[in-house]
Amino acid sequence: MTRTESGIRVAVSTVILTLRRHPTPDGRLTVVLPLVRRTREPHEFLWALPGGWLGEDEGLDAAASRTLAETTGLSPSYLEQLYAFGDVDRSPTRVVSIVYWALLRSDEVDAQLAAAVDPPENVLWFDASALPTLAFDHNQIITYALWRLRNKVGYSRVAHGLLPELFTLADLREVNEAILGRRLDPANFRRQVEASGTVIPTDGHRTGSHRPARLYRYNGDVELADPGPLRAAPTIPAN
Amino acid sequence: MTRTESGIRVAVSTVILTLRRHPTPDGRLTVVLPLVRRTREPHEFLWALPGGWLGEDEGLDAAASRTLAETTGLSPSYLEQLYAFGDVDRSPTRVVSIVYWALLRSDEVDAQLAAAVDPPENVLWFDASALPTLAFDHNQIITYALWRLRNKVGYSRVAHGLLPELFTLADLREVNEAILGRRLDPANFRRQVEASGTVIPTDGHRTGSHRPARLYRYNGDVELADPGPLRAAPTIPAN
Incomplete structure (x- = not known):
């Protein structure tokens, strides 16, 4: 150019x-x-x-x-x-x-x-x-x-953007630890996430070598991204 | 031009x-x-x-x-x-x-x-x-x-941007009602604001025709604005 x-x-x-x-x-x-x-x-x-x-x-x-x-x-x-x-x-x-x-x-x-x-x-x-x-x-x-x-970027958005549809709280914590570059206390993390309402427990569990872990999904009611003026703001009548 | x-x-x-x-x-x-x-x-x-x-x-x-x-x-x-x-x-x-x-x-x-x-x-x-x-x-x-x-924009930022240094919860609620264009329940509003930790009660009260109302200030520890990359992000060494 x-x-x-x-x-x-x-x-x-x-x-x-x-x-x-x-x-x-x-x-x-x-x-x-x-x-x-x-x-x-x-x-x-x-x-x-x-x-x-x-x-x-x-x-x-x-x-x-x-x-x-x-x-x-x-x-x-x-x-x-x-x-x-x-x-x-x-x-x-x-x-x-x-x-x-x-x-x-x-x-x-x-x-x-x-x-x-x-x-x-x-x-x-x-x-x-x-x-x-x-x-x-x-x-x-x-x-x-x-x-x-x-x-x-809250836990829910990270879950939606970087995790599959269903995930355990350990998955979500690991992703947040990677982003923050430090360890998070598992019990505190669980408390904060559950109190936030940004992820929702499902009836599913993941089984494996450890005891079964509950699967969660992100809460679609929580706004994840700034949708921009043309996507989310009320429409202005054409002038 | x-x-x-x-x-x-x-x-x-x-x-x-x-x-x-x-x-x-x-x-x-x-x-x-x-x-x-x-x-x-x-x-x-x-x-x-x-x-x-x-x-x-x-x-x-x-x-x-x-x-x-x-x-x-x-x-x-x-x-x-x-x-x-x-x-x-x-x-x-x-x-x-x-x-x-x-x-x-x-x-x-x-x-x-x-x-x-x-x-x-x-x-x-x-x-x-x-x-x-x-x-x-x-x-x-x-x-x-x-x-x-x-x-x-949370309550704290509105308080900082639109209210004087000291304000009552009624002041803060009135400002938020003006922004939202609807009435807010005073008891619910008080609970939410106090739980958020975004404003801090002081020892002062406003007296007048009503019973004395406690004065609050905004919590400077809460991030108020998106400070932009040149103000808040860690400095990158010059290349």
Whole structure:
């Protein structure tokens, strides 16, 4: 794209967060995300968030979905707007980036990648807690996304975004421990989750080597994501 | 500003919400906000949110503060990013608007307007629940801001943003009733607020024609606003 007269261009980028089990004996869960290796200046060869320029004839949400699919082969059912980054010095040229994010279960990721027509090139999944120096301010953007995940995303939403339909409280605790990067006391965790009403016990149990553990599902009545003005706010009559 | 080659321009707008007492016998509190009458096309003569173009050499936060001060004389200590609006047809030309918002106490508004060098022109304060047809998608933006205020802003933040330092639970309830547009049961409200830990009782009481009412203050330990990546997220070492 040619540098425009006003000198300000609009891009979109997307942070896709999922969990993978570490291939180590302890097999702990780790937050991972896909990054794309840059093939041109600025920051050629550095890793960056999937994204691209906003098209003249597409909305922000559509641009985020399109650029994510083009670069990674992923097509989440819902992308949420995270934040607009517009510092003057965040790029050698002036770029305002509207950043989206989504939480995806690893089985969703696997299914979408298996179904992608062209296998994505130059894409690798990184441990979010051990990133290299990325292009632009993308380290900072990911730090912000992880901070939001830790601070603003409740147990129910994590359950919905990162766990299968039915899960035990131990599953839910393990996911939250991976996100928070610290152990949670099982008894306290159970009390907090049960008091919150954000997950609902089912009649099912998981059996195995331990005593049977009750299966839960997330409470669909609890608002999980910021649905954005065009999805949830009352409709304004056309002017 | 000349239409750029890419055809996409970036603007900032700000939603300033405060409460005023209706000049009617019941004197109920009403959410009000300042709007600016447009003096040129498109939408000449219609009312619009205060705002303007993003400068090539200023960040998003700075542009929001500058355009708000220039158009309304207001300078809140903190503006929070609300959402980026970028639908293709939201303006006759292609404009992405980064929208900020703030809750201001009416006495803060009065003090800032009294201190403003130039009294703002073409500015009026409107009842948020009875707006005319505004320019662009600004009705929709305000509907979204009010939806966020109702759904995402807890009692503590409302107390901090819209009430003086010390307030009674009746004050806090009245403010929340104004925002929600419905009555709240006093006993239930008291229980919920006290259980939330978001406001803290003081030793003070307000005396008057009724029995003394305890004064509360907001709990500064509770996160009030989304502080944005540059304010709260852990600092990333410079690359």
